[in-house]
Amino acid sequence: MTDPDLSPLFKPLALGNVTLRNRFVMPAMQIGFTENCGPSLRTIGYLRGRAEGGCGLIFSESCAPDHPSGYWQGAFCVMNGETRGRWAQLSDAVKGAGAAFAVQLWHPGGQRRPIEGFPHADAPTLSPSGLIQADREGGRAMTRDEMDDLAATFVRAAEDARAIGADGIELHCAHGYLMDQFLWAETNVRDDGYGGEAIADRARYPLAVAAAIRQAVGPDFLVSLRFSQFKEVDYGARVFRTPEELAEFGALARAAGVSMLNVSSRRFGKPEWPERDPDLGIAGWAKKLTDLPVMTIGSIGLSTDIFADLFDGEDPGLRIAADLGDLMRRFNGGEFDMVGVGRMQIANADFVNKLREGRYDALRLYNKAVDLKHLMAQVVPGAVEEHRKTAEA
Numbered sequence: 321m322t323d324p325d326l327s328p329l330f331k332p333l334a335l336g337n338v339t340l341r342n343r344f345v346m347p348a349m350q351i352g353f354t355e356n357c358g359p360s361l362r363t364i365g366y367l368r369g370r371a372e373g374g375c376g377l378i379f380s381e382s383c384a385p386d387h388p389s390g391y392w393q394g395a396f397c398v399m400n401g402e403t404r405g406r407w408a409q410l411s412d413a414v415k416g417a418g419a420a421f422a423v424q425l426w427h428p429g430g431q432r433r434p435i436e437g438f439p440h441a442d443a444p445t446l447s448p449s450g451l452i453q454a455d456r457e458g459g460r461a462m463t464r465d466e467m468d469d470l471a472a473t474f475v476r477a478a479e480d481a482r483a484i485g486a487d488g489i490e491l492h493c494a495h496g497y498l499m500d501q502f503l504w505a506e507t508n509v510r511d512d513g514y515g516g517e518a519i520a521d522r523a524r525y526p527l528a529v530a531a532a533i534r535q536a537v538g539p540d541f542l543v544s545l546r547f548s549q550f551k552e553v554d555y556g557a558r559v560f561r562t563p564e565e566l567a568e569f570g571a572l573a574r575a576a577g578v579s580m581l582n583v584s585s586r587r588f589g590k591p592e593w594p595e596r597d598p599d600l601g602i603a604g605w606a607k608k609l610t611d612l613p614v615m616t617i618g619s620i621g622l623s624t625d626i627f628a629d630l631f632d633g634e635d636p637g638l639r640i641a642a643d644l645g646d647l648m649r650r651f652n653g654g655e656f657d658m659v660g661v662g663r664m665q666i667a668n669a670d671f672v673n674k675l676r677e678g679r680y681d682a683l684r685l686y687n688k689a690v691d692l693k694h695l696m697a698q699v700v701p702g703a704v705e706e707h708r709k710t711a712e713a
C-alpha cells in the first residue's frame with residue numbers, strides 16, 4: 321500500500337482573524353502541570369514544544385471562568401487576576417512558535433467534586449437540573465440569576481483571553497460537563513424555556529453564552545464550540561437524536577456567532593446514523609448540515625479510544641497507516657476542515673512534522689502510565705472506578 325498524500329492537510333486555513341498554517345489541531349487536554357490554578361512554566365514549555373512540532377492550532381487545557389462553582393480539583397486552570405500573566409506567557413510562547421492559540425473555557429457543572437482546602441470548596445455545585453445522568457444527582461439546579469451571573473464570568477474570561485493575546489476561545493459543550501448537561505435531554509429537564517424536549521430550548525443557555533462572548537470579543541476572534549454525543553458518564557448518549565436536530569443546532573450556533581465546530585468523538589469516522597448513511601461520521605454530518613468549519617477527532621493513529629484507555633485500562637496500539645488512509649479519504653471528500661490529534665501529540669511533540677516528513681516509523685506509541693504520570697497522580701481517588709461502573713451500565 322502506498323502512503324496517502326497528506327499535502328492537503330498542510331494547506332493553510334483562514335478562520336476569522338487567524339490563518340492556521342495547516343489543518344492539525346492539538347485539542348484541550350489536562351496534563352497535570354498546572355500551578356496555583358494557572359499554566360506553569362512546564363505547561364508553557366510543553367505546549368510550545370507542540371507548536372514547534374508543527375501543529376497549526378493549539379487549544380489550552382480546560383480553563384474555568386472565575387466563578388466559585390467553577391473551582392473543583394487539583395488538575396485544573398482558571399482565568400483570574402492571578403493567572404492572567406501566565407496565560408499571556410503561554411499564548412506568546414505558542415504563537416512565537418508559529419501555531420495559533422485558543423483558551424478552552426469550561427465549567428464542570430454537576431460533575432464538580434470540591435476538595436477541602438481548595439479555593440471555594442464550600443460554594444454550591446451547580447447544574448441545569450441537579451443531574452449528571454437521568455438517575456444520578458449532581459449539584460443543584462441553577463437559578464436564572466445564577467445562570468446570568470455565570471454567563472457574565474464566561475464573557476469576562478473570553479475578554480481576558482483576547483487581552484492576553486490568544487487568537488480565540490473554545491466553549492466546551494462536550495463530554496458531560498456543564499454546557500453539555502444543558503444540551504443533553506437526560507440532564508436538562510428545566511421548564512423555563514432553557515430545557516426539555518426541544519434541542520432549541522436545551523441549547524438556549526450555551527448559545528446565549530456563545531452569543532454574549534461574540535458580542536464582547538468582536539467579529540473576528542475565533543469562537544470554537546466543542547460538542548460530543550457521548551458523555552464520560554455514558555458512552556452511548558446522544559444529544560442529537562436525529563440529523564435534523566443537529567442541523568437545527570448548527571443554524572442556531574451560526575446565528576450565535578460560533579466560528580467553528582470541534583466535533584468530539586471516540587473514533588473519527590464511525591458512522592453516526594448508519595440507517596441514514598452507512599459511512600458518514602458525526603463530524604461529516606456536522607459539516608454537511610451546518611457548513612461551519614469543522615474539526616474531527618478521535619483515536620487518530622491509535623487502536624483504542626481515550627476512555628477504553630483511561631477508565632478500562634486497555635492500552636492502545638499504533639494504527640498510523642490505516643488511519644491516515646481513511647482520514648485522507650474523508651478529508652478529500654469534504655467531511656471536515658481540521659484534524660484533532662490528542663494522545664499521539666502528547667506522546668510525540670513533533671507528530672505533525674514527522675507526518676510531513678513521512679517518518680511514521682519514528683512515532684512513539686502513547687502510553688498512559690508514562691505520558692499521564694503527573695495527571696493521574698492528581699485524579700480524585702475513586703473517580704476511575706466510579707466511571708468504570710457507570711459508563712458502560
Ligand SMILES: Cc1cc2nc3c(=O)[nH]c(=O)nc-3n(C[C@H](O)[C@H](O)[C@H](O)COP(=O)(O)O)c2cc1C
Pocket residue numbers: 347348349350351381382424492494546584585586617618619620625626660661662663664692695
Ligand atoms: C489526559 C487527557 C486530558 C483531557 N482533557 C480534556 C480537556 O481539558 N478538555 C477537553 O475538551 N477534552 C479533554 N480531553 C479529550 C481530548 O481533547 C480528546 O478529545 C481525546 O483525547 C480524543 O482524542 P485522541 O483519541 O486523539 O486522544 C482529554 C484527553 C486526555 C487524554
